[in-house]
Amino acid sequence: MDKEISKAVIKRLPRYYRYLGELLESGVERISSNELSDKMRVTASQIRQDLNNFGGFGQQGYGYNVKYLYAEIGKILGLDRVYNMIIVGAGNLGQALANYVKFEKRGFWIKGIFDVNPILKGITVRGIEIRMIDELSDYVKENEIQIAALTLPKANASEMADLLVKSGVKAIWNFAHTDLNLPEDVIVENVHLSESLMQLSYNISCYEQKHKK
Amino acid sequence: MDKEISKAVIKRLPRYYRYLGELLESGVERISSNELSDKMRVTASQIRQDLNNFGGFGQQGYGYNVKYLYAEIGKILGLDRVYNMIIVGAGNLGQALANYVKFEKRGFWIKGIFDVNPILKGITVRGIEIRMIDELSDYVKENEIQIAALTLPKANASEMADLLVKSGVKAIWNFAHTDLNLPEDVIVENVHLSESLMQLSYNISCYEQKHKK
Numbered sequence: 001m002d003k004e005i006s007k008a009v010i011k012r013l014p015r016y017y018r019y020l021g022e023l024l025e026s027g028v029e030r031i032s033s034n035e036l037s038d039k040m041r042v043t044a045s046q047i048r049q050d051l052n053n054f055g056g057f058g059q060q061g062y063g064y065n066v067k068y069l070y071a072e073i074g075k076i077l078g079l080d081r082v083y084n085m086i087i088v089g090a091g092n093l094g095q096a097l098a099n100y101v102k103f104e105k106r107g108f109w110i111k112g113i114f115d116v117n118p119i120l121k122g123i124t125v126r127g128i129e130i131r132m133i134d135e136l137s138d139y140v141k142e143n144e145i146q147i148a149a150l151t152l153p154k155a156n157a158s159e160m161a162d163l164l165v166k167s168g169v170k171a172i173w174n175f176a177h178t179d180l181n182l183p184e185d186v187i188v189e190n191v192h193l194s195e196s197l198m199q200l201s202y203n204i205s206c207y208e209q210k211h212k213k
Numbered sequence: 214m215d216k217e218i219s220k221a222v223i224k225r226l227p228r229y230y231r232y233l234g235e236l237l238e239s240g241v242e243r244i245s246s247n248e249l250s251d252k253m254r255v256t257a258s259q260i261r262q263d264l265n266n267f268g269g270f271g272q273q274g275y276g277y278n279v280k281y282l283y284a285e286i287g288k289i290l291g292l293d294r295v296y297n298m299i300i301v302g303a304g305n306l307g308q309a310l311a312n313y314v315k316f317e318k319r320g321f322w323i324k325g326i327f328d329v330n331p332i333l334k335g336i337t338v339r340g341i342e343i344r345m346i347d348e349l350s351d352y353v354k355e356n357e358i359q360i361a362a363l364t365l366p367k368a369n370a371s372e373m374a375d376l377l378v379k380s381g382v383k384a385i386w387n388f389a390h391t392d393l394n395l396p397e398d399v400i401v402e403n404v405h406l407s408e409s410l411m412q413l414s415y416n417i418s419c420y421e422q423k424h425k426k
Contacts, residue, residue, distance in 0.1 A: 013411070078417055092306070201296060204360075
């Protein structure tokens with residue numbers, strides 16, 4: 001697919017992908033933009049505009065081919081392949097990620113978990129062994145690890161990110177509460193939970209102020 | 214503060230808040246937009262524009278009063294008060310949130326953790342007791358719980374959200390991989406981890422395609 005798709009559309013794609021996946025699972029083969037609009041609480045015209053980027057939507061009134069659209073969106077999102085991934089930080093959050101089997105369904109294979117705490121050495125989480133950090137660099141190289149999830153305290157995050165990049169990791173899924181300063185060719189996706197909680201409290205405050213007036 | 218602040222600025226505020234908090238902790242009293250720009254990797258003119266919303270930035274060349282700005286942004290984000298919060302779902306993710314002490318520093322008090330698994334009953338996480346769901350409704354009312362973090366499988370999320378709202382919860386921090394259909398006056402903030410991982414794989418794919426050409 002050669003044409004450019006706008007960033008705003010890209011941001012909405014994972015949600016379409018999730019809904020189309022659920023439709024597929026329940027055996028739905030075609031869906032109209034109006035039906036999808038009801039389900040997703042997005043206007044039908046927004047849906048038509050967004051999905052026009054993918055062609056293949058049949059005639060008016062005939063609806064979208066769910067399987068085709070799901071596959072096309074998956075390709076755009078880079079889900080038509082396999083990624084080797086490790087988790088660095090075997091605390092509750094790291095273990096929560098390791099236990100989430102759906103990542104594997106989407107092509108993200110969690111190959112290893114790493115931690116500094118010797119007590120955890122050799123313990124497995126869903127069959128995945130926890131290893132010590134001194135093995136990390138060799139492991140990344142030997143197992144062609146592309147993605148590392150960083151689930152450790154912010155004090156250690158930058159140093160660990162540098163080590164990962166030096167070892168060959170190309171992308172970091174960063175849960176540490178800090179921004180990483182990495183070379184431009186390293187892809188970083190941040191999940192800053194406390195910022196999400198602040199958006200929540202902002203919305204509570206706004207709502208209360210509106211309803212006071 | 215009466216004037217409207219744009220949504221784009223609001224989205225950036227938690228990040229300013231985090232940086233200003235770190236500056237405060239290290240004893241910095243004033244900072245110029247240029248210094249802040251270096252730290253945050255945002256242009257100084259963007260910073261000046263954003264922070265102009267808060268007045269109180271002294272003369273040109275004199276820099277921002279860190280403490281003042283931190284407090285003002287905190288007020289806008291609704292962080293100048295206390296919220297009572299519960300966590301519903303005591304799995305790894307729920308426990309990770311319960312263990313994160315920084316939420317309390319920001320005014321989010323985790324009062325209780327709830328689960329359906331009787332094995333977990335009475336166990337405490339950082340001193341917070343795990344209770345069973347049948348106590349939830351009374352607990353929410355008696356303890357004036359405003360926020361619930363939903364850290365449970367998507368199959369149970371909607372039903373649980375309905376129960377929470379019926380019991381008086383005003384805001385839901387939703388980690389379940391589904392969208393909640395709730396009354397308009399309930400505030401929902403979603404953390405869809407698999408969508409974040411898809412943005413990561415999208416960026417990997419884009420990068421690779423660019424560098425193939």
